[in-house]
Amino acid sequence: MNSLAMMLIYLTLVLGPAITMTSNNMFIMWVGLEMNLMSIIPLMISKYHPRSTEAASKYFITQSTASMILLLAIIINFEQSNTWYMHPQMNYLTSTLMMIALAIKLGLAPFHSWLPEVTQGINISTGLILLTWQKLAPMSMLYQMHECLNQYIMITLALISIMVGAWSGLNQTQTRKIMAYSSISHMGWMVCICMYNPNLTILNLMIYIIMTIPLFMIIKTHSMTSINSMSLMWNKTPMFLPLMSTILLSTGGLPPLTGFMPKWLIINELLKNNCTAVATTITMISLINLFFYTRIIYSTSLTVFPTNNNSKTTQFIDKKKHNIITPTLAILSTMTLPITSLMLY
Template identity: 45%
Template sequence: TWQKFAPLTLLYMTHNHLNHTTMLFVGLMSALIGGWAGLNQTQTRAIMAFSSIAHMGWLITAITMSPSLATLMMLMYTTITTATFLPLATMKTTTDIGTMWPLSPTTLTATMITLMSLGGLPPLTGFMPKWLILKELSSTGMTTLATLLLMASLPSLYFYIRLAYLTILTTPPTTTNTEYKWRFNMTHTKHTAPMIMASTLLLPMTMTLYSMT
């Protein structure tokens, strides 16, 4: 997420001097490539990388239409990403993710809901910036571009839901002792709960937050 600040700062300073059609095309292609390329990935790191590319496409589109909208989207994206990785900070391997269910079912469930929010699933917070961008595009007569961006977001949402399904719904109801890692300790920080709540429950405050940016 922090790697986006440098190019976004450059775009903020130069977006008035760039061709808007080219910018919208680049944003659409970034969203399409990030979504479709992530479908064949099995590693979480690669999935998050392609998801970041897709989100960058939405940010480019937003900054072309309205810089304040791009600011709101970046704030929401940073909040959701932080909430996603706070519970995962103590997990180093995929085995840790699997063993987190018997240790802390609530934390794992909240993490998976946050992942779906990162994918933009309504009515979670992650849907807010996409909703505003689609609304802005539709109000300016760019219905085709709005439809293509909406279709481009479906692959990202699919592999986030698939990740949640493989982590939660395929976990057996009872576990054996061999699934536990004796050195794995699930720790929590005091910021985890507020960040998860912000990343999932802010959709009703959309217009209030948009008017503040």
């Protein structure tokens, strides 16, 4: 692709969420979401392949449907209140339509079926953008309308998302699908607390992005598309084994790693708001997530898959693949639990 075209695409990709996050006009927010949608489609089909074309088509149809529902909600709100801005007295129909549209854009269950297929059909770099950067604009809208959210709808979406992300991830062997279902589960944790403490939602999103980026960078560097290909990492780059294992455990929420911080704070906030049953349920389901992360670690670190003798004795280490970003983000994604109080206040 032409370098000028790529520069314009990435510029639009950055400006779209920036416009949505900095505006309080709902129509301008919608424009930012559309810029975000139209800019990632060329990245998905930059390498001409039937899988990438199918993934781009699924993504475009799903996101366009969500955008139409969101625009309908914005127009209804303007007709009833004669304003383009969000307000706590927003109509029930308007807020419900907006919640459904944002749930589709975030990939929350039961509107999640497009996310694993799209993530599997595109390359790893675009998959990282899809699971991290593309979440910022919809989450910023949820953050701004947290006073208008329906508690029962959001908790239902959160519980279904956490459950679907946990159970569906058990049956996967492809790394990109595993990361997609992990994203669905994490999104459930974020929207679960959005009505009570939206700042915790932003904190959870930041930590999720910090944990996801080094995982994708390791997967991309070593072309690990499945669990079987990950099992050969002990021979290629053995130093990355403890690093990746620790990040996976942190993503699963095992204390005393960083990933435990948002889960701990969310459970504490739910208990303060008399949501004991919800807190207990999501805590028990999160153990399933931790189980399939542990299964990946067992497959990659604790077992040696059958290989020929030459591959067992040779270490294929490429120094050009090493970078400073992965260790830095790995430290942030595993060792920041002691500064929890500092991050809160």
